[in-house]
Amino acid sequence: MGKPTLYALLTGLSLIAAAYPASARIIIDCEKPAAAKTQVPANTVDPLAVPAKTSAAACGQKPLAAVAAPEKVQPINIVATGGAGMLKKAVKGEIVPQGESALRDDLAFKYRLYRPDEPNGDAMVLLHGSGQDETSLVSLATKIAPHALLLAVRGRVVQDGTSRWYRRLTPVSFDQKDIHVEAKAFAGFLKQATEKYKIDLNRTTFLGYSNGANLVGAVMMLYPDMVKQAVLLRSMPVLTENTDANLAGARVLTVSGVADQTYAPFAPALATLLRSHGAAVEARSIKSDHGLGNDDVKVVSEWLSGTSAQLKKN
Template structure:
């Protein structure tokens, strides 16, 4: 048996044996095995923003998580979503196999996953989840709005009250300023390393943040204005205090608030004013929703992204 065939056999077995949770789930779907197709759920993803205690803001309770994880271990990996087809082709050619993509990566300062589309168009979407979630939570959403983009899904490093976060909170609407700045700096450094490693063009990159993750994105924009050219901020609010001298003249931003989101929606105008006052081109949308994400978000973001991305490439 020649080396090319041996490599192909190893690659095929590895891809089938390793299963990765690639899609977001709602509480109602915690006990169901995820299908091979990404579906955006209408149920809330993060119903308790920034006030989570242990599992209260998590997408799935612990019992559901354990059952889902046990099932996922037996689920074949989605080869097209993770670039597995390319790996098999390299194996047949006798080339050295790279580390499987779609699996959790821990070589940089933040844990992350990479998802490659079947027909990449050169765009990238960086995903920053909400409180109590992880790097897989927005993959389903992103696959709907940007099916041909590379996805860089990142996990927040802060664990508070048992939940993944991007920075520490003090109250539901006030936050540890020192932690915000230190984590924003760490994320900026991570991003610079990731763009080199995966040959990501920041001029063709959209930052998609939800709740706590969106708040980190707008903080990174203020502190490191040259990094973010395009951002989608879902259920976001300004969290950085103090005077910051940032020129966002090259940035395009879409903010989407939920009309019945009693905690975050009142802060949406302040976020829009802050970004505009620093030169960003902001389109603000309010939809019939609470803090959770649903199909209306997909429609609004998809429509905006199709026009904004075209403008970004010019």
Template sequence: MGKHFNFALMAGLFLAVAAIGPASARGTDDCAVKSSPGKATIVTDDDVDPRPDTDNIQSADACAPKKIKTAPQPTGKAVPINVLATGGVSILNKAVKGEIIPQSEGALRDDLSFRYRIYRPQAANGDTMVLLHGSGQDETSLVSFASKIAPNAVLLAVRGRVVQDGSTRWYRRLTPVSFDQQDIRSEATAFAEFLRQATAKYRFDANRMTFLGYSNGANLINSVMMLYPGLVKQAVLLRSMPVLTGSVDADLAHARVLTVSGAADQLYAPYAPALEDMLRSHGARVEARSIKSDHGLGKDDVRVVSEWLSGATAQLRK
């Protein structure tokens, strides 16, 4: 009886994988910009970020979206593992290999003011990485990227609360580069409180916490830094720009920041120097990098961030 049960379970798991397809079959597509002589070459890597920071309004995006191929959905009887509940195909693959992440760790939680997921590696080292996705994405979007650059860190993946024109965001926008200031401040306040609650609930070490944000999510992080100095001690801001207006008095002397802009990112790259100047003028230690890419993420981002973390995180632990 036991052999038949085990065989049936494994058969069900492999059928689930066959129905869903490999992780690369998901909607994976970076922003594509035609290169021309004298312009930066675009670097894309489908295995890093599942889709660009985009939503349903093409004219207001940092880059125009492509058509996204979606994996065929399983038909017939329910499969043994609920992919949506466990966080994606990558976790299903772990289940097949016998490396199942606990269901309670992968499930979407709504017991705090923001919805979130927690991913714990098998060999956690005491570091925590807080993930803030881009516009039109969700809390799972940066998990693959983060697991590459910090494989031993606990991942706290958070979902933005604002839904504008059908897309999930961290605050409302007015134009592609101007934003609702009241909404930024209110959501930054809510996120700061969420972070305090999550840190206490899960006993995260605030001194070993790194914030990883992409585009819209990175913009909220730099806003939280300005409005609640001391809360963010280490941050990686990918394709970011300053979004707060007006004068803000913030002491960021204890903050380390890496900014990574894409040379061919026609909308956000021009604002990268202003972001760096803003952070430095308030005392933050900023390393600014520009890579051959557009608004999408790729292998160069993984390399640059990994190199920076290897030195910066060591200092953070002291």
């Protein structure tokens, strides 16, 4: 095979890979079992005396497919490389435009920006669960807030080969120093991103799932002026210290799954913690395990419809 032909083939394959859309799915954040001889630093606390079992129903079943929201596509001009004919046939002359939805790495965290066709001034910051990436919650967020600008962020800690927001020691105990470091970095990232893209934090909802929701909770306790409104899905408190955070004016929705044996038991403690610092918290429990589904869309959409008007007044 000559070099021009090989180059054309590689170019075509790379464009095909870029065109391949991420499929929507029922989202499941399955933590890997902790190593048998994990050393736990003295400054951490494992809230469970007996390690709890992860949700076997969520992690043992094959992920259910769901229909993704259609993404706009536009024709592109393909450079004549000898493989253009094959490429056009493969992608039918169209690819998903990279534009602002392309992965960006100009700030402390990698992220993607999604602008709606009919923006209403609202924004939503998305923080994924363990082993996922910044695209994992986009489909869910689009259903919940179709007119909001989406800032989808990727956790920068890699542990056991998966992306996370801070290091884990067990499924329910975490590296406290790492939480502080990453929460500070995220607060700095958020300040830069909101200035760069003219995002109004008074009209921004933070949508976090599991590990991502836990980071949102930590940011609220350490940098209380950052988060005005948050939706915390399958979350728990992760800081072992108390802070003097004043969360008066902050609004929070927590959603736990009744069959989530590992994390649902911590949901009341999370709501109590946030309320004790002045936040207005609505705690909901749905018939689910640790995975996300249509019930989450319904609960979050209903809650947002009742709070959006209040956000716009502030």
